[in-house]
Amino acid sequence: MDLGIANESLFIHAFEKAPIGMALVSPEGDWLKVNSALCKITGYSKQELLSTNFQSITHKDDLEDESRLTKQTLEGKIDNFQLLKRYYHKQGHIVWVILNVSLVRENAGKPLYFIVQIQDITDYKNAEMLLLQNQQRYKSLIEHYPDLVLAISLDGDILIVNDACEKVTGYTKEEISRIKPILLGHETGLYRKQFQLAIKGQPQEFEDTMVHKQGHLLNLRITYVPIIVDEKIEGVYSIIKDVTQYKKATERLLYHEEIYELISKHARDVILYSTPDGITNYVSPAIKSILGYEPEEWIGKSSKQFWHPDDANDFDGANIFHSSDFNIFSYRVRHKESHYVWIETTVKAIRDEHGALQYILEIGRDITERRRLEEERKEAQQMMLNSEKLSVAGQLAAGIAHEIRNPLTAIKGFLKLLERKIDHEKPHYFEVIGSEINRIELIINELLILTKPQAAEYEVKDVRVILEQVILLMESQALMENLEINRIIDDTELVVLCEENKLKQVFINIMKNAMESMDNGGEIIITARKDGDKINITLTDQGCGIPEEQLSKLGEPFYTTKEKGTGLGFMVSKKIIESHNGTIHVSSKINEGTKVEITLPACNPVQKIK
Numbered sequence: 001m002d003l004g005i006a007n008e009s010l011f012i013h014a015f016e017k018a019p020i021g022m023a024l025v026s027p028e029g030d031w032l033k034v035n036s037a038l039c040k041i042t043g044y045s046k047q048e049l050l051s052t053n054f055q056s057i058t059h060k061d062d063l064e065d066e067s068r069l070t071k072q073t074l075e076g077k078i079d080n081f082q083l084l085k086r087y088y089h090k091q092g093h094i095v096w097v098i099l100n101v102s103l104v105r106e107n108a109g110k111p112l113y114f115i116v117q118i119q120d121i122t123d124y125k126n127a128e129m130l131l132l133q134n135q136q137r138y139k140s141l142i143e144h145y146p147d148l149v150l151a152i153s154l155d156g157d158i159l160i161v162n163d164a165c166e167k168v169t170g171y172t173k174e175e176i177s178r179i180k181p182i183l184l185g186h187e188t189g190l191y192r193k194q195f196q197l198a199i200k201g202q203p204q205e206f207e208d209t210m211v212h213k214q215g216h217l218l219n220l221r222i223t224y225v226p227i228i229v230d231e232k233i234e235g236v237y238s239i240i241k242d243v244t245q246y247k248k249a250t251e252r253l254l255y256h257e258e259i260y261e262l263i264s265k266h267a268r269d270v271i272l273y274s275t276p277d278g279i280t281n282y283v284s285p286a287i288k289s290i291l292g293y294e295p296e297e298w299i300g301k302s303s304k305q306f307w308h309p310d311d312a313n314d315f316d317g318a319n320i321f322h323s324s325d326f327n328i329f330s331y332r333v334r335h336k337e338s339h340y341v342w343i344e345t346t347v348k349a350i351r352d353e354h355g356a357l358q359y360i361l362e363i364g365r366d367i368t369e370r371r372r373l374e375e376e377r378k379e380a381q382q383m384m385l386n387s388e389k390l391s392v393a394g395q396l397a398a399g400i401a402h403e404i405r406n407p408l409t410a411i412k413g414f415l416k417l418l419e420r421k422i423d424h425e426k427p428h429y430f431e432v433i434g435s436e437i438n439r440i441e442l443i444i445n446e447l448l449i450l451t452k453p454q455a456a457e458y459e460v461k462d463v464r465v466i467l468e469q470v471i472l473l474m475e476s477q478a479l480m481e482n483l484e485i486n487r488i489i490d491d492t493e494l495v496v497l498c499e500e501n502k503l504k505q506v507f508i509n510i511m512k513n514a515m516e517s518m519d520n521g522g523e524i525i526i527t528a529r530k531d532g533d534k535i536n537i538t539l540t541d542q543g544c545g546i547p548e549e550q551l552s553k554l555g556e557p558f559y560t561t562k563e564k565g566t567g568l569g570f571m572v573s574k575k576i577i578e579s580h581n582g583t584i585h586v587s588s589k590i591n592e593g594t595k596v597e598i599t600l601p602a603c604n605p606v607q608k609i610k
Contacts, residue, residue, distance in 0.1 A: 021097070021118030027074055027111045029053040041097065041120045043090030054116075059086035059094065066099070073103050074111055084121075096125035148240040150176075151227065154199055159235065168242050170213025198224035198236045207243070219244045270343075270364040276357045278302040290343075290366045292336030303362075308332035308340055321357070325349035330367065342368045404440070412437050460603060461503075463494040463528055463535055470507040471526065474515075482521035485511075489528045494535050497603040498580055506573040510539050510596050513569070517543025517594065530602060537598040546588040554586055 015022050021038030023031055030053045034046055042049065042057060055063060062085040069081040080102035087095040100117040142149050142160065148168040151160035161173040169176065194204040204224040212218050221243045227235040270291075271284040283298045291306075304312050311331035320327055327347050332340040344367045350359040415433060471485055478485050496503075514524050522542035529536055546554075554570055577584045581601050588594040 018117075021116075021120070023049075023054075023116045023118065025054055025114040025116055027113070029055050029070075032113055038118055041095060041118060042087055048090075057087050059088065062086055069101070070114075073101065073114075079103070094122075095120060096122045145239075147242070148238075150238040150240070152195075152236045152238055154233070154235055156195065168240065169210070169218070175213075194222075194224055195236060198226055199233055201226050201228075201233060217244075218242055219247045268365075270362075272298075272303070272362040272364065274303065274360045274362065276360065278304060278360075281359070290364075291333060291341060297336075303333075306334050308334070320347065321349045325351070330371075341366055342371045408437065408440060458497045458499060460495050461498055461500050463496055463503075463537065463600070464489050466500060466503050467507060467526060467528060467537070470504055470511065474508065474511050478515065478524070481515060481518075483515055483518060484523045485526065486523060487526045487528075489526070490530060492530060494528055494530055495603055496535055496580070496600045498600070499576075502576045503580075506576050506598070507539075509569050509573050514539060514541035514543060514594070517541055517545075519544075522593075533602050535600045535602050537600070538595060539598075540593060540595045542593040545590040545592055546586070546594055547590060548588075551586060551588060 015033070016035050018035055018037060021041045022035045023038055024033040026032055031049045034049045036046075039046055039049065044057070054066075058066060062083075066083055066085060069078070069083060072078050073081060080100070083099040083101070085097060085099055087097060089095050098119045098121055100119075102115050104112045104115060106112055142151075142162050145162055146164055148164045149160075149162040150158050153159055158177045158179070161176055163173075165171060165173050165176050171179075190206060190208060194206055198204050203226065205221070207219065207221050210218050210220060219242070221241045223239040223241075225237045225239070226233050227237055267284060267286055268289075269284075270286045271282075272280060272287075273282040274280045279302055280299050283295045285295060287293050287295060287298060298306075304315070307315070308331065315329075315331065325348060328344065329347075330342060330344045333343050335341050343364045345362050345364045348361040349357055350361055352358045412434075415437070467487070467489065471487065475485060511524065518524075518541060524542075525538075525540045527536075527538045527540075574584055577598060577600070583599045585597045585599075586594065587597070
């Protein structure tokens with residue numbers, strides 16, 4: 001190809017060795033000659049470039065500008081042009097280049113070819129774009145930051161103000177820019193000191209107040225950060241946050257905490273916070289006065305481990321908030337000194353925004369004294385009821401005894417007359433009738449016990465002798481019913497001050513009850529021993545037992561556990577024992593048997609009173 005250049009070989013040498021891309025391009029845009037540097041820039045070989053034109057590797061958005069400039073050059077309107085443009089690299093990515101183009105014409109002015117110089121500026125362009133993106137991000141961060149951001153020069157002038165200015169202070173950007181930052185707050189000396197430290201490279205954070213444009217006071221938290229460019233401090237960023245509402249909320253919270261702490265420390269009731277699984281997170285100091293524990297001894301533990309075992313087993317914690325987030329229940333808690341205290345607890349469920357149980361609030365009150373008074377009141381009411389029943393029973397017994405005794409006296413008298421006049425062939429008939437009449441009189445006397453106090457003759461007697469007489473009396477009936485009576489009685493004297501017949505009546509009554517409870521045979525064990533100043537007698541059977549809910553009612557007038565009983569037998573027995581300053585206690589288990597424990601005061605053998 002004839003280039004029309006005087007020293008063509010020198011030009012070709014410079015063309016090939018040039019560090020930048022060089023090409024000769026026809027007026028139509030075809031590549032006529034390209035150097036190695038251009039091949040490196042575009043990724044194509046010389047043969048691949050020479051077989052096409054510059055338009056084929058030019059970015060589509062740059063074709064219009066380049067075609068326009070090329071046309072103007074061909075028309076002689078311009079001699080050359082420079083263009084920033086993009087090529088498509090053979091591997092698909094974009095290559096940024098600066099294009100310098102000049103046109104070579106023949107002597108007659110006809111265009112021969114373009115000399116094109118192509119400089120690869122992709123790295124520079126990428127760096128520039130990255131810098132632009134960072135600037136945009138930085139600008140976006142500053143502009144849209146919710147707090148007021150100021151860029152302040154080293155002289156203290158405001159250079160940049162973000163859009164939060166008016167929202168925070170009420171002033172526009174223009175108004176705030178005319179104010180020195182140190183004049184914004186009340187403590188100008190503090191501002192100067194913090195600013196001087198910041199321009200020395202030390203970030204600062206402090207709080208101050210300023211007056212809003214509308215006149216109310218603002219609490220501000222201010223942060224100074226040095227602006228460093230090329231390791232040189234150029235100014236200071238001031239980030240100003242309005243913390244007025246936060247300060248007010250904090251003050252309210254502190255006030256409520258103080259009130260809560262005051263209530264918690266001085267409340268007589270125990271206040272307790274626990275997790276849903278019952279682990280205590282907080283307990284008020286009142287636990288010391290009520291239960292004897294320090295709060296630290298309770299925190300981190302489950303309250304139920306201090307409960308009475310019976311209450312813990314009966315408590316259904318899973319359903320405590322089944323129907324309501326509020327509940328009240330009572331239970332016994334072990335005091336640090338091992339006795340139990342009755343506590344009435346009000347519980348409230350604390351839930352999160354999703355309705356899940358987060359905490360349990362408990363307020364516990366000592367109701368031990370109240371429970372004691374309630375029990376005493378119930379006992380007094382029961383005693384009054386029993387007294388009324390006993391009065392009715394006494395009146396009824398007096399009427400019955402009176403009505404029976406009169407005809408019985410007549411019968412007894414006429415029986416004596418008949419016994420003298422009738423033939424004595426069957427004298428045992430009269431003995432049996434007389435014995436039964438005496439028994440009826442004995443029953444009448446028992447009924448009269450309910451009517452009024454009887455004059456009693458108390459004598460010193462040995463309980464061993466009384467028990468042996470009763471056992472001897474009951475043994476024959478026991479053998480008939482396949483029952484065995486065993487005794488465990490001390491060898492030493494067991495003397496008490498008593499009415500002998502009345503004690504016998506008690507022991508016979510209890511033994512008869514024991515026999516009637518054992519339909520299939522069994523064993524009755526009688527024990528008697530001295531324990532200090534007390535004589536303890538127990539009668540244990542292997543009968544059907546008495547249900548627990550019925551035990552507390554034994555001794556009430558007309559209450560019986562037997563189908564044909566009257567409820568007077570045990571009541572009379574109890575009254576006899578109590579008249580001897582003793583106690584009687586019954587314990588029983590279904591299908592295992594019943595134990596009756598009688599305690600009487602021991603006495604000196606020489607004692608005797610009426």
